[in-house]
Amino acid sequence: MPASDLLAQYPHRRFNPLTREWILVSPHRAKRPWHGQVEKHAEPASVRYDPGCYLCPGNMRAGGHRNPAYESTFVFDNDFPALLPDAQEAAVDESGLLVAETERGICRVVCFSPDHSLSVSRLPRESIEDVVEAWVEQYNELGAIPWIRSVQIFENRGDMMGASNPHPHCQIWANSTLPGELSKELAAFGGRGGCLLCDYLAIEKTRRARIVLENDAFTVVAPFWAVWPFETLVISRRHLSAMDQFEPGERGALADVLKRITTRYDNLFETPFPYTMGFHQRPTDGGAHDGFHFHAHFYPPLLRSAAVRKFMVGYEMLGNPQRDITAESAAERLGALSDRHYLETAR
Ligand code: H2U
Ligand code: ZN
Numbered sequence: 570m571p572a573s574d575l576l577a578q579y580p581h582r583r584f585n586p587l588t589r590e591w592i593l594v595s596p597h598r599a600k601r602p603w604h605g606q607v608e609k610h611a612e613p614a615s616v617r618y619d620p621g622c623y624l625c626p627g628n629m630r631a632g633g634h635r636n637p638a639y640e641s642t643f644v645f646d647n648d649f650p651a652l653l654p655d656a657q658e659a660a661v662d663e664s665g666l667l668v669a670e671t672e673r674g675i676c677r678v679v680c681f682s683p684d685h686s687l688s689v690s691r692l693p694r695e696s697i698e699d700v701v702e703a704w705v706e707q708y709n710e711l712g713a714i715p716w717i718r719s720v721q722i723f724e725n726r727g728d729m730m731g732a733s734n735p736h737p738h739c740q741i742w743a744n745s746t747l748p749g750e751l752s753k754e755l756a757a758f759g760g761r762g763g764c765l766l767c768d769y770l771a772i773e774k775t776r777r778a779r780i781v782l783e784n785d786a787f788t789v790v791a792p793f794w795a796v797w798p799f800e801t802l803v804i805s806r807r808h809l810s811a812m813d814q815f816e817p818g819e820r821g822a823l824a825d826v827l828k829r830i831t832t833r834y835d836n837l838f839e840t841p842f843p844y845t846m847g848f849h850q851r852p853t854d855g856g857a858h859d860g861f862h863f864h865a866h867f868y869p870p871l872l873r874s875a876a877v878r879k880f881m882v883g884y885e886m887l888g889n890p891q892r893d894i895t896a897e898s899a900a901e902r903l904g905a906l907s908d909r910h911y912l913e914t915a916r
Pocket of ligand 1: 623630631632646647649650678724725731733739
């Protein structure tokens with residue numbers, strides 16, 4: 570039997586070349602009965618304006634700030650920032666065991682639209698392009714601050730992923746040191762002759778077993794080393810290291826793939842599909858980092874229905890991450906879904 574068929578049947582380890590970590594895949598296990606936690610079926614937000622929402626136009630936020638009557642995107646400094654720009658410098662190091670240092674940073678929130686009821690999957694493409702434009706501006710503006718070395722843009726969608734509010738929005742944390750995931754990836758990109766993701770895309774294009782969707786500028790794959798059941802990786806087809814290198818068509822193309830993958834996610838279990846998504850881009854520490862390849866990760870927790878999620882506990886916390894369905898079967902399911910949102914086809 571070919572090795573790939575055996576891997577589809579038997580427990581095996583897969584290597585993540587971006588983080589240089591292993592994950593355990595147990596394809597035979599997806600059939601087991603489940604008597605664990607059942608999540609409530611989340612309904613999409615129904616009102617376009619919620620007077621109690623701190624992100625809706627014209628409403629009050631914490632600390633007495635009032636949102637303007639914004640009509641497209643709206644960016645503001647997080648009222649409860651995890652990082653502060655003016656933290657006093659201090660460091661301790663006791664025998665290499667008690668090691669700490671102050672960290673400076675800037676945290677912002679980006680509202681995608683004034684419409685409280687929408688999500689990336691349901692926003693018009695042009696509105697998502699406005700969001701991409703806001704991200705590019707923020708990457709440039711924050712990245713230009715001399716002590717900012719990394720600009721992390723991320724969206725938590727849904728209660729299950731800790732989002733505090735259904736109003737479409739994301740966060741940006743820009744800080745003075747490189748976060749762990751970016752550091753691992755940077756080392757992986759630097760440790761190879763050619764570009765890791767250009768080479769990976771070339772392999773995926775010949776096999777096509779894990780490609781979920783693509784357009785002229787971006788390919789979405791269920792990566793070979795995926796950990797979360799329906800995890801995907803959005804990779805620019807052109808080698809570019811950050812959003813500041815987008816050509817005009819690439820902003821629209823990114824909006825297109827983001828809308829399509831989030832629509833398919835919603836369609837999978839006919840539910841507003843929770844996820845954490847975010848971009849990994851070139852550090853803004855002044856280095857060239859030409860070898861870094863721009864991409865986005867989608868980490869969604871759902872496994873078998875709107876109600877059954879994957880838990881990263883037990884062996885995952887103590888050993889290695891583990892998954893029950895293969896990346897190939899996840900790609901096949903996502904690839905077969907429509908680009909038309911289930912709420913729109915129902916009308
Ligand atoms: P999340 O939904 O991903 O938690 O993002 C919302 C952010 O909005 C969160 O980081 C901030 C929270 O600190 N926030 C404000 O800045 N002002 C408010 O009035 C409430 C929440
Ligand atoms: Zn709102």
